[in-house]
Amino acid sequence: MIDQVLQTLHDLRTYAIGKGYEIEFLYQEENGSLMRFANSAISLNTSEHLIRLNIQATLDRRQASVGLITDLSRADDIKGTIDMCWEMVQHSQPLTYQPTVPTYRTSFTDESAFDRPLAEMSSEQKLAYFNEAALGLESPELKLSGIFSSGSNTIALMNTRSDHSLYFRTSDAQVTAVLAHAGLKWELIAEQSAQAAPDLDPAALHRELSFLADRFESTQPSQLPLGAYDIIFGPAAIAEMLGVMNWVGFDGGLMKRGYSFLQASDLGRQVFSPLFTLIDDPDRLETFPFRVDFTGIPRRPWPIVDQGTFRGFLWSQDSADEFGATPTGHTVAHKSLAMGGGDAQACSLPDLVAKRRDRDALYVPFLHYMNVVNPTKGLITASSRFGALLLRKDGSVGIPFNVRLTQSLLDIFGGRVEWLTQTTLPYNTTHSYGARNPVAIIVPRYMQVHGLEVSHSNPSF
């Protein structure tokens, strides 16, 4: 496959050079499938095989790009599109800065995160997985929903500056299993991310769903009073917040444009809790990493926050060009964020519930519909969803209706952090809007934060 892809790019490059064009090519091929469950049935079973080709032209300070979803057998159409892109760039407006066209000094190929058995999982295998994950848990009232999304993703880059290329191929799976009560409207979730087939463990999902279902079926839910709570965030919630932080926190370009809650003056300062360490670690295969960025810069583990001290903004090539910064190897489809664990022991939900505590704590596994109320304050808002628990100091467990948190990330990851679990895991944050782009963030299993305000409390599910 790799030979065919690179030959195609090579032929297009030869065509562009022959015409005197400055062109960059980005090829992306996805072969994906998604089995969706709803109301305890397979509600949809899809397959998509798509090839995208992005063509970017640069002429002095002008740039233009054309994206195609197409069939590579249409070589003449594609060459015509290259001509069109060159036509577009001539009528473009010059930028106020010089954009960089990278020169690849060597070719790079990485298929280490590709696992054929995972990429080519059959519908029958997915159904068997779900049947095991939900075994004995469904009833006329308790219905199974979820997805099993899997497939492969290939990205290749080449340009007219050199005949070297970059090539990445990954396999991925994202599994979400939800048990929802038709009448009472509570919902429980268990999730899994996989880069290779052995990562899949339906029994683990079953254990988590089973544990939660037992509690939800035997406990009357109630409305929480407004006020401050110690909150234990689960992996989905932590990953979602890190995703926002990655956007309005560490991005150099957004900081320069005035949209970041971190400023240049925060560099080297203790901004967060000493318990909080975050790196961009392309050595973690679970994150579907890019070990070279799209400009050819080799990527190494990159400290972002070290025991609470902010270590540096991340610069893509374009932002670095615009603001006169040095690119940091972050011109990639996604980063490989990895948050360090702490020393708390809780490897599973039963461990967490059984953990001794001297104050009540609210367990929030999942934050629904998070949005940024104010980026420069790091202010976010979201609602709890999917199996929140009130863990009382006397050992009993309550079922709260969903609540809303409206809080600054500087508080959540700041001095209020009480503990993190030693255990970490990859949480899959992939969305399937547009091109396939599997991404996972390594997070502690649980993180407890002291005294966060519940700003709204539902009277029901």
Next chain:
Amino acid sequence: MLEQLRHLVEHTRAQGASYVDARWYPFEETQSLVMWNGNLKDNSFSRESGLGVRVLFGGAWGFAASSFAGEPSAVFSKALENARAAAARVTFPIRLADRDAVRADFVSPCTIDPFTVALRDKVGSLQHMDAAMDQAGVAQRIGRLTFVRKQVVFLDSEKAEIDKRITEVFAQMEVDGNDAQGTSHERKVRLGCRGLTRGWESIDEPWFSRQAERLVEELNQVLIAEDCPKETRSVILLPDIMHLQTHETIGHALELDRILGYELSFAGGSFVTLADFGRLRYGSAKLTARANATMPNSPGSFGFDDDGVPAQNTLLIDKGILVGAITGRQMVEEANAKAGHVLFPGSGGCNRATSFYRVPIERMTNINIDPGSDGTLSEIVSRTERGIVLDGDRSWSIGSNREQFHFGCEIGWLVDNGEITRVVKNSTYKGDTVRFWNSLSAVGDDSTWDLKYVDNCGKGQPNQIMQLGHGIPVCRFDDVTIGV
């Protein structure tokens, strides 16, 4: 190609499928231009072509899509194979509501095809916007133009055959600034659905100039304003936030697939149940809402949905009482069966896919609120004792069953004793959906009504982005918590 598709639809049907449809996109073209602080940061064009096939077998859906034009038979085979696999776990065998098998064309109204306009003219328009926004107090100025042109050929095993050609124009301008504390603020405006067509002719440079003056003036007022107080007041929502309130707490809540539990693993459910139709007092008697896909100029109007059902104008809420939903062929059959009587006489024509490689799902069309009889904005303000006028969507977050919400707005004007007193910044409000709509105390007249669009509505797995519209008047709600 079309003849080959007809043959493959029939061939797949003959292999045991109870229904087959194909959506062939000969082309979908998008041109995106973004000018940021005078820099043309995005000058891109995209062209997509391919085939999506949906097969119903044994009461279950299979879907396949490919950009490989030379292999349509493989796409049909894969879709059938996927449906056969899905049929292994069926709890409610899928049936499709009856409809006439239409053979028709639809062309969206467009006077000047934006793809025939020279790039330099489009860039010139952005430069005009940029210059108009380049004023004191503005740290970031962003102008966006997006043009879409597509042909969709739909055919199915019930002999429907529809050829749609749709052109869209989207435009937005935004100014951002930072206050003395370093906090960022923004004001923006989208083109809206002005006039009766949606081609290049809707790009009206004098309108953008006027909007730029207004946005900059309001941004500068926000930059020196005090924070929105934390208290309870009446909120008067202008169309640039009212459309989103309608979108999130009427539109999504009334999608029938959500109500029936088909989105529980991602987008969420709805507080609405089948038993609520005809009974639930959703809002005050001043509230009448409808799903109207027959308006001439909106991305929520598309002629026929991706079930091949003609566009309709469906009443959703009648003087406060819930009476309708956003529906497609599959869901109305299931809802009627589960309700034990006919709740929905047929599909509402709302099943749409964002592209050839995604499956159609229930989507908003134009979810509109009828204008009321409470006069102009000025008259509503003059009859408000203690309130706040809010405009501009800055952030939005809604509970998973659409039961509660939190919105952040770009600007607020406090109202005391019938008069606007001052601008406030960081304006937010929150509420519980049904309680909020039942507190609707004033609905503006025609002069306050505006048709806005949403171009980034996300839903479904695999995820889909959809474009749609909201025609809404100015509305006032009482006893709302603000500033939290």
